[in-house]
Amino acid sequence: MSRYSIWNIARHAASGHRRWAPAWRSPEAKKRYDVVIIGGGGHGLATAYFLASQHGVTRVAVLEKGYLGGGNSGRNTQIIRSNYFYPESAAFYDRSLKLYERLPRELNFNLMLSQRGVLTLAHSRHDMEANRRWFNSVKLNGVDAKLMSREDIARIAPSLNLDSHYPVLGGFLQPRGGIVRHDALTWALARGADSLGVDLLQQCEVTGIEVEHDRVQAVQTTRGRIATGKLALVAAGHSSILAKMAGFRLPVTSMPLQAMVTEPVKPVLDTVIMSGAVHAYASQSDRGEIVIGGGADMHHSYAQKGSVLTYRINARAILELFPWFSRLKIMRHWAGIVDITPDTTAILGKTPVEGIYINCGWGTGGYKAIPAGGETLAHTIAHDRPHPLVEGFNLERFYTGALIDEGAAAGVAH
Amino acid sequence: MFQIECPYCGARDEREFHFGGEGHLVRPGESVDDESWAQYLYFRDNPKGVHFEQWCHRFGCGTWFNIARDTVTHEILRVYPITDSRPERKSA
Ligand SMILES: Cc1cc2nc3c(=O)[nH]c(=O)nc-3n(C[C@H](O)[C@H](O)[C@H](O)COP(=O)(O)OP(=O)(O)OC[C@H]3O[C@@H](n4cnc5c(N)ncnc54)[C@H](O)[C@@H]3O)c2cc1C
Ligand SMILES: [Zn+2]
Numbered sequence: 001m002s003r004y005s006i007w008n009i010a011r012h013a014a015s016g017h018r019r020w021a022p023a024w025r026s027p028e029a030k031k032r033y034d035v036v037i038i039g040g041g042g043h044g045l046a047t048a049y050f051l052a053s054q055h056g057v058t059r060v061a062v063l064e065k066g067y068l069g070g071g072n073s074g075r076n077t078q079i080i081r082s083n084y085f086y087p088e089s090a091a092f093y094d095r096s097l098k099l100y101e102r103l104p105r106e107l108n109f110n111l112m113l114s115q116r117g118v119l120t121l122a123h124s125r126h127d128m129e130a131n132r133r134w135f136n137s138v139k140l141n142g143v144d145a146k147l148m149s150r151e152d153i154a155r156i157a158p159s160l161n162l163d164s165h166y167p168v169l170g171g172f173l174q175p176r177g178g179i180v181r182h183d184a185l186t187w188a189l190a191r192g193a194d195s196l197g198v199d200l201l202q203q204c205e206v207t208g209i210e211v212e213h214d215r216v217q218a219v220q221t222t223r224g225r226i227a228t229g230k231l232a233l234v235a236a237g238h239s240s241i242l243a244k245m246a247g248f249r250l251p252v253t254s255m256p257l258q259a260m261v262t263e264p265v266k267p268v269l270d271t272v273i274m275s276g277a278v279h280a281y282a283s284q285s286d287r288g289e290i291v292i293g294g295g296a297d298m299h300h301s302y303a304q305k306g307s308v309l310t311y312r313i314n315a316r317a318i319l320e321l322f323p324w325f326s327r328l329k330i331m332r333h334w335a336g337i338v339d340i341t342p343d344t345t346a347i348l349g350k351t352p353v354e355g356i357y358i359n360c361g362w363g364t365g366g367y368k369a370i371p372a373g374g375e376t377l378a379h380t381i382a383h384d385r386p387h388p389l390v391e392g393f394n395l396e397r398f399y400t401g402a403l404i405d406e407g408a409a410a411g412v413a414h
Numbered sequence: 415m416f417q418i419e420c421p422y423c424g425a426r427d428e429r430e431f432h433f434g435g436e437g438h439l440v441r442p443g444e445s446v447d448d449e450s451w452a453q454y455l456y457f458r459d460n461p462k463g464v465h466f467e468q469w470c471h472r473f474g475c476g477t478w479f480n481i482a483r484d485t486v487t488h489e490i491l492r493v494y495p496i497t498d499s500r501p502e503r504k505s506a
Contacts, residue, residue, distance in 0.1 A: 240460035251456035253435075254485070299433040300485050302462045308415045309429050342456045399452045 001195035003108055023187060024194035029201050032227040033061045035381055036219060038206050038242060039234035040064025041073035042182075042367065043359050045189035045200075046374020047232060047381070052196035054375070055382035060198045063221060065205035069186030072236050073367065075336035077259050077293045079272055079283070080368040081118045081177030083138045083145055088392040089345065089406050090141035092372055095389060099371030100180055109188030111180050112286065118177030119148065119157065121275040121321075123166040135172045146173045159268045164320045166277055178272065179283055185370065209245040209356075216246070216355040230381055232357045237302065237337030239360035248352045250360070251342055251398050256297040256335040257364050258306035258314060262328035264288030273321065280317035282325075290325060292318050296338060296364060306335035338363050344407030348377060348393040349386045357381050358395070419493050420471045421479050434468035437480045438500040462486060466500055 002008065002021055012020060035051060037044045040062050051057040064070070080100055082093035104111045122131045131147075138145040148171045154162060162168040194200055201223060208220035209231070218227040233242045237254040264287050274281035280294040294314030297307050311333060319326055341347060341361040346369065348359045359377045362369055376387035386394060392404055417425045436458050442450050459465075465485050470478045482492040482501060492501065 238462070240458075241462055249453070249457045249459070251452075251458065253458055253460050254462075299483075300460065300465050300467065301488065302485050303488060307428065309427075398456045399448045401448075 001191065004110075023191040024200055026202070027199045029061070029204065029221070029223045029226055030199065031225075033199070034059040034228070035230045035232065036060075036226055036228040037062045037232045037234055038219070039071070039236065039238075040068040040186075040190075040200065040202065041071045041234065041236060042069070042186055042189065042370035043073075043236075043362070043373045043377070044232070044234035045186055045193055046370050047234060047359065047377045048198045048200075048374075049189050049193040049196070050375045050378035051382060052193060052198055055378060057378075057382055058197035060193075061226065062193070062198060062200050063204045063206055063219070063226075064200070064202050065222075067202055068190050068200065069183060072257075072336040072338060073186050073370070074182055075259070075334055076182055076367040077281070077283070077291050078179045078182050078367060079118065079177070079274075079281070080180055081174050082143050082368070083118070083120075083134070083172075083174040083177065084141070084143075084406060085134055085137050086404050086406060087141055088404055090138065090143055092376075092389050092393075093368060094141070094143050095375075096369050096372035097176060099375065100368075103188070103371060107188040107192045109184060109191065111184045111188060113178070113180050115176050115178040116271050116283075117156075117173050117175045118272040118274065119153065119171055119173045121153070121168050121171040121273065121277070123168060123275065123277040125169075127277055128169055131170065131172050138172075138174070144174060144176050146175060148173050156271055157269065157273060159324070160273060160321055161323050164278075164323070166275075166320060173271075179285075182367065189370075189374070206242065206245070209242070211246055211353055211356075214352075214354050216353055228355075230355050230357070232359065232377060232381060233351075234359045234377070236360060236362065236366070237339050239339055239358065243351070243358070246351070246353050246356055250347070250358075250395075252339045252347070252361055253300055254302055254337050255299065255340055256301045256303065256306045256310075257293075257338045258297070258311055258333065258335045259291065259293045260311070260315070260330050260333040261285070261289040261291050262325065263331050265290070265328065275321060278317045278320045280314055280321065282318055282322065289331065290322075290328065292325075294318065296340070297335070302337055304335055304337055306333075340364075342398070343403040343405045345404040346373070346393050347395050348373065348390045349380055349395060350384075351395060416488050416490070418469060418481065418490065420474060420477060421493060421495065422475045422477050423471060426471070426474060430471060430473040432470045432472040434470055434478065437466045437468045437496075464491065468496065
């Protein structure tokens with residue numbers, strides 16, 4: 001792998017930047033791998049990278065039906081934070097945030113990590129109380145957080161309308177939260193995994209999973225049969241379909257989640273602003289576009305396009321907070337299919353089939369989880385035993401009742 | 415946005431309806447094991463294709479009813495009463 005550095009940029013400038021090698025190979029599929037990972041999104045690529053870099057497991061293939069990062073990992077609004085309510089979630093998401101702080105150097109790739117702070121707004125007395133409870137829990141979990149008064153908010157976000165239909169009374173900030181460029185993350189992980197010997201197979205759709213005596217044998221793909229002893233299902237909104245191929249069901253429903261960006265404007269917003277009550281959030285990208293998100297479409301879908309109804313509801317919601325956005329044109333608008341679990345906590349670990357592991361159920365908020373999701377799944381695969389950080393994220397919790405009901409507690413947005 | 419044919423009021427905008435999730439879930443008896451109970455409570459088919467689901471005409475007549483809808487094209491293949499049993503996949 002040729003390193004990215006200012007010297008290399010200068011050297012390549014001499015040849016007009018025409019001699020850069022591709023960032024990863026496009027190999028032929030082998031007949032057999034030690035580990036096969038289905039899904040070339042952030043979680044699949046991170047799993048491959050950590051299997052190779054932390055466990056020395058390099059006979060690994062990542063199978064992606066489209067192109068790398070073409071799923072939710074390339075469709076999200078890039079927000080990272082670790083201000084979760086329950087200790088299990090906080091420990092996991094803070095590990096992920098720490099990895100985000102470390103990965104740009106480790107992967108030799110500028111991820112455009114911007115820890116600009118994530119501000120959660122409170123619009124009523126009840127919101128204020130809930131926010132304080134949430135804030136206290138975040139502090140107890142050892143994660144950074146700051147209670148914010150209305151005046152504090154006016155100071156850090158002067159473009160926000162504090163006196164809307166739902167007036168802003170206060171809020172709380174996670175200063176280490178922020179934004180990471182999503183394409184950069186998938187490309188960096190792909191390049192890192194490839195350089196350690198992982199085969200990244202694009203245009204390779206899994207169409208069947210061979211299981212014998214409750215043990216995985218191989219997958220059938222559009223690029224032929226590939227045998228393996230260990231298989232990881234890392235397919236977000238398409239997880240139920242893969243599970244069905246392997247003969248089991250999941251507590252997951254697939255729904256579209258939309259986002260939109262406006263035309264670029266001068267810098268006006270340098271924090272991420274989220275409101276559970278209004279149900280919308282916004283940030284400004286480096287290019288000046290306002291990136292806007294809100295609630296998911298409320299019915300099952302695999303269409304990768306959201307309903308105009310939800311799009312309108314989300315647009316109207318954000319105008320409550322920023323009425324002046326009404327002057328901006330929307331440039332792009334899209335949806336990804338998110339995998340929602342009943343308790344909005346992910347499912348990560350072993351499955352009823354021997355040799356099959358799963359990482360799914362991140363729903364509307366698993367981008368921030370990618371580094372730790374990959375690290376813990378790699379450990380789980382390498383040792384055939386769950387990583388301590390994700391012991392509570394197992395599939396059995398739906399039988400035992402040990403749910404981690406993060407949705408209610410943290411008002412999980414994204 | 416799509417239109418749904420309410421059995422009572424006729425075709426109306428999606429915005430008037432409330433989605434009620436997968437239909438035809440049958441509550442098992444009290445003596446079932448934890449696994450069957452969890453399957454009933456949480457585990458779902460979540461198909462890519464025809465899905466049998468419940469909707470309520472919330473901002474209308476308030477009727478609950480079943481529909482068979484394609485989760486890829488969003489085409490509504492059939493609307494039928496809440497008390498009907500699940501149609502065979504082919505006849506949907
Ligand atoms: C609009 C939107 C905004 C979001 N905003 C945020 C945010 O701000 N912060 C945050 O933390 N999270 C956010 N999320 C959630 C986040 O994007 C996802 O949780 C995360 O990207 C999931 O990563 P993944 O690798 O599991 O899935 P994906 O990136 O979706 O990767 C799964 C891959 O599997 C492939 N695949 C599926 N079936 C097959 C098959 N049969 N064979 C081969 N390959 C297959 C797909 O093509 C896909 O590339 C958002 C999501 C959306 C849609
Ligand atoms: Zn009606």
